[in-house]
Amino acid sequence: MGQRGRKKGSNGEQSRALLLSIAANEFAKHGYHDTKVSSIVKRAGLTQPTFYLYFQNKEAIFQELVELFRENLFSLTRKSRLEPGIELTSLSDRIAYGLAGIFIFFKENPDLTKIGFYESAIAEEIKKELAIQIEENLTSEVQNGYFSQAIDMCIFAESLVGIIERLTVTKLLPGLKGPNSLAEEIVDIFLNGIINKNS
Amino acid sequence: MGQRGRKKGSNGEQSRALLLSIAANEFAKHGYHDTKVSSIVKRAGLTQPTFYLYFQNKEAIFQELVELFRENLFSLTRKSRLEPGIELTSLSDRIAYGLAGIFIFFKENPDLTKIGFYESAIAEEIKKELAIQIEENLTSEVQNGYFSQAIDMCIFAESLVGIIERLTVTKLLPGLKGPNSLAEEIVDIFLNGIINKNS
DNA sequence: ATTTTATATTACTCATGAGTATTATTATCT
DNA sequence: AGATAATAATACTCATGAGTAATATAAAAT
Numbered sequence: 001m002g003q004r005g006r007k008k009g010s011n012g013e014q015s016r017a018l019l020l021s022i023a024a025n026e027f028a029k030h031g032y033h034d035t036k037v038s039s040i041v042k043r044a045g046l047t048q049p050t051f052y053l054y055f056q057n058k059e060a061i062f063q064e065l066v067e068l069f070r071e072n073l074f075s076l077t078r079k080s081r082l083e084p085g086i087e088l089t090s091l092s093d094r095i096a097y098g099l100a101g102i103f104i105f106f107k108e109n110p111d112l113t114k115i116g117f118y119e120s121a122i123a124e125e126i127k128k129e130l131a132i133q134i135e136e137n138l139t140s141e142v143q144n145g146y147f148s149q150a151i152d153m154c155i156f157a158e159s160l161v162g163i164i165e166r167l168t169v170t171k172l173l174p175g176l177k178g179p180n181s182l183a184e185e186i187v188d189i190f191l192n193g194i195i196n197k198n199s
Numbered sequence: 200m201g202q203r204g205r206k207k208g209s210n211g212e213q214s215r216a217l218l219l220s221i222a223a224n225e226f227a228k229h230g231y232h233d234t235k236v237s238s239i240v241k242r243a244g245l246t247q248p249t250f251y252l253y254f255q256n257k258e259a260i261f262q263e264l265v266e267l268f269r270e271n272l273f274s275l276t277r278k279s280r281l282e283p284g285i286e287l288t289s290l291s292d293r294i295a296y297g298l299a300g301i302f303i304f305f306k307e308n309p310d311l312t313k314i315g316f317y318e319s320a321i322a323e324e325i326k327k328e329l330a331i332q333i334e335e336n337l338t339s340e341v342q343n344g345y346f347s348q349a350i351d352m353c354i355f356a357e358s359l360v361g362i363i364e365r366l367t368v369t370k371l372l373p374g375l376k377g378p379n380s381l382a383e384e385i386v387d388i389f390l391n392g393i394i395n396k397n398s
Numbered sequence: 399a400t401t402t403t404a405t406a407t408t409a410c411t412c413a414t415g416a417g418t419a420t421t422a423t424t425a426t427c428t
Numbered sequence: 429a430g431a432t433a434a435t436a437a438t439a440c441t442c443a444t445g446a447g448t449a450a451t452a453t454a455a456a457a458t
Contacts, residue, residue: 203452206453237445256446
């Protein structure tokens, strides 16, 4: 008959954290529906009731991971806002720097990133928010002068989100590109397309 | 007691097609797992066993929809290849034209498009293939001359896929932009960034 | 007209996986 | 030391939804 009751040296916070990180990995690999609570606890060396000691249900642990991703991401995008008065020559470096920060976060948290980008309705919201943030960063802060007036910033912001998502999944996470070089390449390719040449 | 047996005027091909189109809508709205066979047949005014008369199982009908999307899409991307010898002045129009063709297909088949873009593993494959096609279109056909050598076409192709996906979901399908204007805007913004200015 | 084939229904089975009632063991507090 | 709180396991329940066996009716073929 197996061990019953509290185990020696067991610690609640630790178990909770373990479940959370394993869950992230399972959700990232298999998606929400194909991830079973039973698999998560098995990998953690725990049992089902223990899971429900720390999380109200399967949905709750998933939401917690999504929130974690969202908060980190938006804190980063806020930080990557450019302060006014940047010289044109350093503009691309500054933008690349902000982008790289985001990529570094993705690289360090691949499971969270996959969840945040892929899991259905929530992912869509996050991308929408991200696009809005980027649009604000581009227009209200680096206003006029830098970019051509002719460009619809909303379209461009959405495009950037698409680019970020796609390159994260195909280049960054598989290790084909590093955060910095990827950020630079994106800026190189696309900034030249939107810089206002007559200013 | 309800009607039993074959109904008057009932037709297999018709029932099958009905099931397919309803299934597409359900999968697009709720995703694979939250779509129930029972809901599909209910909306079709049929019953569960009838469903299994036309499709081996739930997975099969889903795959069929995915294939439909894939084939249509790739047929379009092949068609959008540029023939050699295009003048620089008409280049952007030609590219926009090809893009618009794809967008028109998306607009006419919103459910298929959502499935093909969003549903998990398959979606990822499709995007990968699409990127490869675009890369081929960009390099092997419109080779040299047109675009700057410095640009990593693989990165650019992946980026384009991201842009297409995102703008389809946020602008095209909700009706905020039409296929043609969207295609033109994309080309306007991004082509200028990759055109080789010294040729 | 009778047989056969296609299309459909009623009324199930059955696996799966989320979530729980109960109980046990260790750690901590007084 | 004894009481209480925290952490865990065994052994379930229970809803859900995919898929099926058996049967009936309409249309097409002979």
